[in-house]
Amino acid sequence: MTRDPRLALRVRAARAIASRELRELLRTPGLYVALGVALTAASLAVRSVLAEVAQEGLVARASPLYLPLFVATVVLAFSAATTSAVSIARERESGTLEVLFYGPVDAASYVVGKYVAQLLAYLALCAPLAISLATYGWVTNLGFSADLLTGIALSVLAAACTIAFGLLLSSVCGSIRDAILLLVGVGLLLLGVQGGSWLLAGLPQREGALGVAAETLAAADRVVTLVSPYSYLDRGLQAALLGDAAAYAIAFASPLIYAALLLGGAIWSVEWRGVRRNEE
Amino acid sequence: MIASIAYLSFFILHSSLFIPVLQAPPRERHLVYGIQAFNGLGYSSAFAPPAGDTIYLLAGADSALSPRQTEIYWWPLTNRFEPDWEALNQPIGGTLEVWRAFERLESIEAASYVVQASDGPGGPGELYVGERALAKYAEFEARRRAYRDALWDYYQQDAEYRRALQDAVARAARGETTELAEPPREPAPLRLYSTALNQGYVLNLTAGRYRIRLLGPDGRVVPESDRNVVVFSPRREGLSYAVYPQTRWTRPTGADDPKAIVYLAAGGVLYFQPFVSVEVNDRYFSRLEDPQNRAVQEETWRWVRVRPYSDAQLELEPTGQPPSRFEQKRYQVQQLPGGGLGYQIVEQPPEAVGRAPDLDAFRVEVESGRTYRLRLLTADGEPLPAGEREIRPAAQPDSWSLAAVPAIPFALACGLAIRRRWS
Numbered sequence: 179m180t181r182d183p184r185l186a187l188r189v190r191a192a193r194a195i196a197s198r199e200l201r202e203l204l205r206t207p208g209l210y211v212a213l214g215v216a217l218t219a220a221s222l223a224v225r226s227v228l229a230e231v232a233q234e235g236l237v238a239r240a241s242p243l244y245l246p247l248f249v250a251t252v253v254l255a256f257s258a259a260t261t262s263a264v265s266i267a268r269e270r271e272s273g274t275l276e277v278l279f280y281g282p283v284d285a286a287s288y289v290v291g292k293y294v295a296q297l298l299a300y301l302a303l304c305a306p307l308a309i310s311l312a313t314y315g316w317v318t319n320l321g322f323s324a325d326l327l328t329g330i331a332l333s334v335l336a337a338a339c340t341i342a343f344g345l346l347l348s349s350v351c352g353s354i355r356d357a358i359l360l361l362v363g364v365g366l367l368l369l370g371v372q373g374g375s376w377l378l379a380g381l382p383q384r385e386g387a388l389g390v391a392a393e394t395l396a397a398a399d400r401v402v403t404l405v406s407p408y409s410y411l412d413r414g415l416q417a418a419l420l421g422d423a424a425a426y427a428i429a430f431a432s433p434l435i436y437a438a439l440l441l442g443g444a445i446w447s448v449e450w451r452g453v454r455r456n457e458e
Numbered sequence: 459m460i461a462s463i464a465y466l467s468f469f470i471l472h473s474s475l476f477i478p479v480l481q482a483p484p485r486e487r488h489l490v491y492g493i494q495a496f497n498g499l500g501y502s503s504a505f506a507p508p509a510g511d512t513i514y515l516l517a518g519a520d521s522a523l524s525p526r527q528t529e530i531y532w533w534p535l536t537n538r539f540e541p542d543w544e545a546l547n548q549p550i551g552g553t554l555e556v557w558r559a560f561e562r563l564e565s566i567e568a569a570s571y572v573v574q575a576s577d578g579p580g581g582p583g584e585l586y587v588g589e590r591a592l593a594k595y596a597e598f599e600a601r602r603r604a605y606r607d608a609l610w611d612y613y614q615q616d617a618e619y620r621r622a623l624q625d626a627v628a629r630a631a632r633g634e635t636t637e638l639a640e641p642p643r644e645p646a647p648l649r650l651y652s653t654a655l656n657q658g659y660v661l662n663l664t665a666g667r668y669r670i671r672l673l674g675p676d677g678r679v680v681p682e683s684d685r686n687v688v689v690f691s692p693r694r695e696g697l698s699y700a701v702y703p704q705t706r707w708t709r710p711t712g713a714d715d716p717k718a719i720v721y722l723a724a725g726g727v728l729y730f731q732p733f734v735s736v737e738v739n740d741r742y743f744s745r746l747e748d749p750q751n752r753a754v755q756e757e758t759w760r761w762v763r764v765r766p767y768s769d770a771q772l773e774l775e776p777t778g779q780p781p782s783r784f785e786q787k788r789y790q791v792q793q794l795p796g797g798g799l800g801y802q803i804v805e806q807p808p809e810a811v812g813r814a815p816d817l818d819a820f821r822v823e824v825e826s827g828r829t830y831r832l833r834l835l836t837a838d839g840e841p842l843p844a845g846e847r848e849i850r851p852a853a854q855p856d857s858w859s860l861a862a863v864p865a866i867p868f869a870l871a872c873g874l875a876i877r878r879r880w881s
Contacts, residue, residue: 207871217864224860231852235723236703238713310863319853
């Protein structure tokens with residue numbers, strides 16, 4: 179059976195793009211600043227647990243390092259989403275994208291190459307993240323359980339979704355500024371839907387327009403829960419805690435399908451929008 | 459004179475601002491459901507106004523619904539609807555239909571029911587229906603009358619004893635001796651609790667979502683009787699501990715999750731009380747207890763202690779040392795005499811058998827800085843799988859030791875930035 183030469187060319191192109199992008203990511207300070215910020219946020223979460231023990235004298239917790247892990251992975255994933263959101267827009271803006279596509283690069287190999295590089299960069303941060311959390315657990319005697327390793331593994335899937343989402347935004351926007359604004363806008367919208375739904379649901383009397391708004395936001399919140407990678411992370415951790423293999427498999431497979439859909443959208447968007455930079 | 463007029467004017471003006479608050483809130487007549495919902499241990503009494511259109515019940519247990527006409531009003535101080543049972547409390551008869559999707563599952567006729575608990579309203583309770591409810595209520599009434607009569611006799615005897623005591627003191631002052639009878643003993647308190655005998659509909663459903671409605675004697679749906687019913691099951695069952703530190707016995711900590719670790723700031727005496735517990739959806743359970751409770755909005759889970767676990771031993775094993783076993787005992791808290799604050803926890807003496815203990819728990823003493831494994835054993839010494847916990851001392855490290863970890867990637871970032879600048 180002969181290999182498809184176009185597929186082999188795509189794979190080679192994607193590999194080259196991924197390799198170039200990953201080298202660039204590992205050599206820039208931004209990745210390490212993101213890790214530093216994530217670990218700082220995690221250490222603050224650890225401090226809050228210790229402060230509670232000091233104040234109460236006695237505290238019972240199943241996974242005291244779960245909150246620091248969650249905080250750190252949210253910061254890292256947001257950083258990955260931001261990097262992804264600017265990457266395609268930046269190359270389109272500078273004209274590099276147009277030059278690349280004169281060579282043996284098409285939308286699929288380009289987007290997949292970018293995606294693999296971002297994902298590998300996140301994976302590279304998982305080991306220092308695990309070591310840091312283990313250090314926190316050892317220094318504070320809070321302990322480090324196997325559940326946290328499961329959480330770190332599941333966070334890779336959550337990051338896979340946020341990176342794919344960032345690439346989709348980047349492929350749609352013509353400039354870095356637009357990509358960043360869109361990313362922040364979507365983030366605020368998601369927060370607003372969840373926060374507004376929570377606030378209105380807490381009101382005891384919801385009549386007229388208030389009731390309609392509450393029902394609408396509640397429905398929107400259910401959609402947000404479906405598309406939020408962090409709801410999958412939480413469900414995966416719950417499934418691991420309960421030993422529910424079926425629920426764990428669903429929580430594992432769902433982000434992969436979701437990321438694949440977003441990547442497909444990014445590839446289509448690059449093809450539809452074209453590779454030329456915006457004419458002034 | 460002028461000052462008095464000014465003061466009076468000021469008072470009248472500001473009083474008028476409060477008139478709207480002093481007016482009674484408007485009342486409306488509605489059909490509501492009185493609910494006796496099984497909560498795993500006993501029964502939670504609540505009412506579901508029309509605004510809270512979903513009733514939450516536990517699966518596989520009898521719960522009772524009693525539809526009534528009453529006047530409800532919005533009470534802004536508590537942000538909830540309140541019923542005015544004294545103004546109107548009219549039971550609504552008919553047949554209760556239970557639907558699931560588009561299928562009618564059953565039609566239930568009204569029956570008499572009563573909820574009784576052997577150890578006060580918050581303790582383990584049972585729901586009795588029909589003839590059994592009538593018999594149980596009659597039994598409760600008889601016991602209540604007997605207790606009332608015994609209490610009355612005690613008061614009479616106590617008054618006579620006090621008179622005899624005064625007389626004996628007077629005689630002793632005159633140099634006469636006299637024999638005094640034993641003081642009368644107060645009858646043991648009646649701990650049996652019972653609701654009134656009610657008419658309602660008893661449901662026992664499997665987990666799922668249902669709709670109920672009431673059909674009147676004319677076969678028509680009674681207005682406002684439509685409700686959603688969410689029936690839920692516990693996710694897990696296990697063993698929980700209420701942990702009472704000796705220095706703070708009024709504020710116990712729950713070690714409910716099977717993987718919970720007890721972190722201590724320092725050593726000391728702890729009291730562990732084990733419970734059989736179930737893990738339930740927090741939102742559903744909060745609304746089972748109060749259909750108007752909207753505090754819990756997210757899908758979270760919590761452990762609910764169903765009943766104390768008795769006839770067990772506790773084993774405490776320090777790391778690297780042989781374990782010790784402990785028995786469960788009854789303790790009472792004694793305030794220290796004098797004006798200062800303080801108390802001590804002592805074993806309840808055998809003669810205080812009628813008095814409920816303040817603590818019925820295992821007493822253990824842990825040292826600072828030591829890690830322990832705690833296990834609950836059956837009476838035969840077999841470890842219970844969900845009863846194991848770890849006790850660890852939490853360290854309080856210096857700020858620099860936690861800050862050192864994120865400093866490493868920041869230092870690396872600085873190094874890379876400098877290298878890029880110079881290359």
